[in-house]
Amino acid sequence: MLLSIEHVRKSYPGGRPVLNDVSLTLEQGQTLALTGESGSGKSTLLHLVAALDGFDSGEITLDGGPMSPLDDAARAALRRNTLSLVFQQFNLIPSLTVAQNLSIHARLAGRDNPEWITHLTERLGLIDLQDRYPENLSGGQQQRVAIGRAMAIRPRLLLADEPTGNLDETASAVVLDLMLSLVADTDAALLLVTHSTEIASRLDRRAHLTGGCIE
Numbered sequence: 263m264l265l266s267i268e269h270v271r272k273s274y275p276g277g278r279p280v281l282n283d284v285s286l287t288l289e290q291g292q293t294l295a296l297t298g299e300s301g302s303g304k305s306t307l308l309h310l311v312a313a314l315d316g317f318d319s320g321e322i323t324l325d326g327g328p329m330s331p332l333d334d335a336a337r338a339a340l341r342r343n344t345l346s347l348v349f350q351q352f353n354l355i356p357s358l359t360v361a362q363n364l365s366i367h368a369r370l371a372g373r374d375n376p377e378w379i380t381h382l383t384e385r386l387g388l389i390d391l392q393d394r395y396p397e398n399l400s401g402g403q404q405q406r407v408a409i410g411r412a413m414a415i416r417p418r419l420l421l422a423d424e425p426t427g428n429l430d431e432t433a434s435a436v437v438l439d440l441m442l443s444l445v446a447d448t449d450a451a452l453l454l455v456t457h458s459t460e461i462a463s464r465l466d467r468r469a470h471l472t473g474g475c476i477e
């Protein structure tokens with residue numbers, strides 16, 4: 263089991279719990295779509311799995327290790343080595359070229375692998391765009407760079423929060439196809455937040471968040 267979420271409860275200061283009692287598991291190589299109404303806590307859950315925020319009770323176990331005892335340094339190490347994130351906003355660094363954006367996280371993590379980066383650049387159709395800056399790319403092209411940056415460390419788990427939310431139908435289809443094929447090729451697991459039942463139907467499994475629990 264790659265990821266195990268057990269009875270997790272999460273509230274923000276001064277508020278009622280957003281997540282009441284969430285349990286979910288994900289195997290290596292599996293893809294899972296997380297759906298739910300706006301405000302149901304999908305992004306919150308993704309942030310917890312990414313070790314970007316703490317939870318009130320329960321446990322999240324990633325790659326055999328429970329998260330709750332981890333300090334900030336150990337959480338940062340998880341994000342460098344084990345998991346990657348793709349967001350609706352592409353979050354590229356404007357002052358870096360496509361090639362530099364693609365390799366920056368892997369380089370900072372000491373996991374730079376030039377052959378793999380070259381392969382990703384080809385697979386994502388970015389060869390002719392390598393020297394461009396993000397402002398000169400379409401949304402779909404920017405998201406392809408963001409996927410490359412996320413996959414550059416060869417994560418065991420890819421977390422994606424509405425990755426096609428800012429794209430038109432054609433660009434969405436390209437981005438989803440690329441993400442699914444790269445995840446399959448590397449035997450990574452994918453946890454993807456989406457409002458789209460069509461996108462959700464393309465993944466191995468679906469989980470629906472409602473009332474702070476998985477239905």
Ligand SMILES: Nc1ncnc2c1ncn2[C@@H]1O[C@H](COP(=O)(O)OP(=O)(O)OP(=O)(O)O)[C@@H](O)[C@H]1O
Nearest residue numbers: 274275277280298299300301302303304305306307
């Ligand atoms: N940092 C925060 N502090 C306080 N409340 C927050 C914070 N982040 C989210 N919330 C609240 O938690 C609830 C769940 O938010 P979350 O963003 O996880 O939902 P979501 O299902 O991803 O929504 P959407 O589909 O609209 O993106 C909302 O009521 C939101 O206002």
